[in-house]
Amino acid sequence: MSTCRVAACVAALAAMSCALPHSVFALDLNRLYGHHTKRSEYCHPYEPFKCPVDGNCISIQYLCDGAPDCIDGYDEDSKLCTAAKRPPVEETASFLQSLLASHGPNYLEKLFGSKARDALEPLGGVEKVAIALSESQTIEDFGAALHLMRSDLEHLRSVFMAVENGDLGMLKSLGIKDSELGDVKFFLEKLVNTGFLD
Numbered sequence: 656m657s658t659c660r661v662a663a664c665v666a667a668l669a670a671m672s673c674a675l676p677h678s679v680f681a682l683d684l685n686r687l688y689g690h691h692t693k694r695s696e697y698c699h700p701y702e703p704f705k706c707p708v709d710g711n712c713i714s715i716q717y718l719c720d721g722a723p724d725c726i727d728g729y730d731e732d733s734k735l736c737t738a739a740k741r742p743p744v745e746e747t748a749s750f751l752q753s754l755l756a757s758h759g760p761n762y763l764e765k766l767f768g769s770k771a772r773d774a775l776e777p778l779g780g781v782e783k784v785a786i787a788l789s790e791s792q793t794i795e796d797f798g799a800a801l802h803l804m805r806s807d808l809e810h811l812r813s814v815f816m817a818v819e820n821g822d823l824g825m826l827k828s829l830g831i832k833d834s835e836l837g838d839v840k841f842f843l844e845k846l847v848n849t850g851f852l853d
Contacts, residue, residue, distance in 0.1 A: 698712035699712060701714060702714045703715065704717075704718055704730065706724070706725030706726065706727070706729055706730065707725070707727075707729055708725065708726055708727045708729065709725060709726040709727070711724070711725065711726070713725070713730060717730060718730050718735070718736070718739060719731060719735070719736035719739055733792060734790040735790075737789070737790055737791065737792045737849070738789040738790050740849040740850075741788070741789045741845070741846065741849055742789070742842075742845050743789075744782075744785045744786055744789045745785075747785040747788050747789060747842075748781050748782055748785035750838075750842055751763065751775070751781050751784060751785060752781050754835075754839075755774050755775075755781070760772070760773050760774040761773070763775060765829040765830055765831065766811060766814055766829070767784070767801075767803070767807060767811060768803060768804065768806070768807025768808075768810055768811070769804075769807065770801070770802075770803065770804070770807065778801050779801070783801070784801065787800040787801050788846065791851075792850065792851075792853075793850065793851060793852070793853055794808065794811065794812055794815065794851055794852055795808075797811075797851070798811075812852070813825070814826070814829070814843070815843060815846070815847055815851065815852055816852065818840055818843040818844055818847060819844075819847045819852065823836055823840065826839060826840065
């Protein structure tokens with residue numbers, strides 16, 4: 656609907672409201688101008704992100720753009736915006752699970768320290784670690800989210816720095832086999848490239 660036609664409709668509706676003195680007349684301009692999708696159970700494919708509180712659907716381009724579009728500002732949440740730059744949680748969880756399945760329940764202790772024993776259970780399990788890797792802006796935030804000891808956090812930092820500097824010898828010294836180096840390096844680089852060490 657063109658702006659002129661909308662203005663004409665608004666003028667006509669205003670004139671009608673004057674003719675009806677005892678009625679209450681409300682006008683939803685958002686619907687006329689089409690700025691937000693109506694609340695519904697499902698969102699349109701062009702506006703697939705549904706705000707959790709108000710149910711409004713917004714386009715992906717409006718996520719993490721610096722201007723809140725959800726009534727509670729959820730579309731600008733720092734955890735959401737960090738996760739949007741990272742590999743999907745499902746991919747991260749699947750990768751961690753495959754390492755554990757291939758090498759045993761204590762394999763990730765080489766990366767995350769002693770709390771990573773028993774398939775990451777002391778850290779809350781694979782899913783919780785995958786979510787923390789996705790949502791934590793920095794390695795410090797990750798350590799805080801999982802209550803890592805300072806020594807384990809510094810060890811993890813040295814692993815990430817070795818990957819960032821291309822020092823595969825550090826990964827080999829942890830017992831990561833040549834056949835796994837490429838996958839582990841690729842996974843850790845994805846995190847480094849999104850500011851995990853900043």
